[in-house]
Amino acid sequence: MKSNLSRRAFFAALVLLANALAGPLPAAEGAGKIKTLLITGGHAFEAEPFLQVFRDIPDLAFTHATHAKESATAWERDDLLTHAVVVLYDMPMNITEAQQARVLSLFDKGIGLVVLHHALVSFQDWPDYERIIGGRYPKPPNGQPQVTEKIGYEHGVDFQVVVTDPKHPITKGLKDFSIHDEIYWGFRVGADVHPLLTTTHAKAGKPLMWTRTEKKSRVVYLQLGHDHTAYENPNYRELVARAIRWAALVEK
Numbered sequence: 001m002k003s004n005l006s007r008r009a010f011f012a013a014l015v016l017l018a019n020a021l022a023g024p025l026p027a028a029e030g031a032g033k034i035k036t037l038l039i040t041g042g043h044a045f046e047a048e049p050f051l052q053v054f055r056d057i058p059d060l061a062f063t064h065a066t067h068a069k070e071s072a073t074a075w076e077r078d079d080l081l082t083h084a085v086v087v088l089y090d091m092p093m094n095i096t097e098a099q100q101a102r103v104l105s106l107f108d109k110g111i112g113l114v115v116l117h118h119a120l121v122s123f124q125d126w127p128d129y130e131r132i133i134g135g136r137y138p139k140p141p142n143g144q145p146q147v148t149e150k151i152g153y154e155h156g157v158d159f160q161v162v163v164t165d166p167k168h169p170i171t172k173g174l175k176d177f178s179i180h181d182e183i184y185w186g187f188r189v190g191a192d193v194h195p196l197l198t199t200t201h202a203k204a205g206k207p208l209m210w211t212r213t214e215k216k217s218r219v220v221y222l223q224l225g226h227d228h229t230a231y232e233n234p235n236y237r238e239l240v241a242r243a244i245r246w247a248a249l250v251e252k
């Protein structure tokens with residue numbers, strides 16, 4: 001009996017030690033697929049080829065939610081905090097105070113946030129959002145995004161993507177690559193982001209991908225991904241999959 005107890009204590013200590021050494025812990029309970037909530041709404045996109053990117057990630061179990069027109073309603077889902085990662089490919093402008101509180105509730109739990117492409121434009125009147133995602137594409141008040149020398153976007157551009165941090169788990173082993181996609185320029189980037197990708201394209205805003213942490217949560221932004229030509233680019237697909245896997249881990 002006594003030796004059983006001490007054996008149990010020994011193994012309990014081993015588990016504690018293993019946890020301490022393992023670093024970040026998976027947010028999802030138990031092993032298996034990464035439970036992900038994919039949110040769209042507020043911007044048109046090619047749904048089928050886009051959703052296929054996520055269907056083709058073997059270790060992902062994702063639910064697709066779309067905001068209702070009036071505000072960012074997908075954040076009101078009862079199952080929000082059961083996910084390991086939330087992916088944003090949305091562009092709503094309105095968010096209620098209750099919905100803001102739901103967004104902020106991710107970060108005490110270490111739920112990851114992966115922000116894609118036009119979600120850089122969302123919630124122009126909510127300053128916390130810019131801090132959380134590490135940047136903002138500023139939109140003129142009451143207007144559509146305008147194209148000027150200072151700020152704008154251009155579709156169908158061929159450009160070279162350059163890895164700036166080859167040691168990061170998201171970009172490790174990836175070679176520089178070319179892509180046919182939309183560029184943005186003139187967007188703001190937070191001082192505390194960690195850049196992963198840039199481009200040699202003179203006009204394009206930089207960086208193209210970055211990470212940061214918000215409390216216990218890992219946050220990733222990827223500017224690429226306007227339509228099927230990007231969705232079908234193997235490098236884009238790999239970056240999205242790795243971003244989700246990385247964001248699924250909780251910072252201590």
Ligand SMILES: [Zn+2]
Nearest residue numbers: 117118182226
């Ligand atoms: Zn776009």
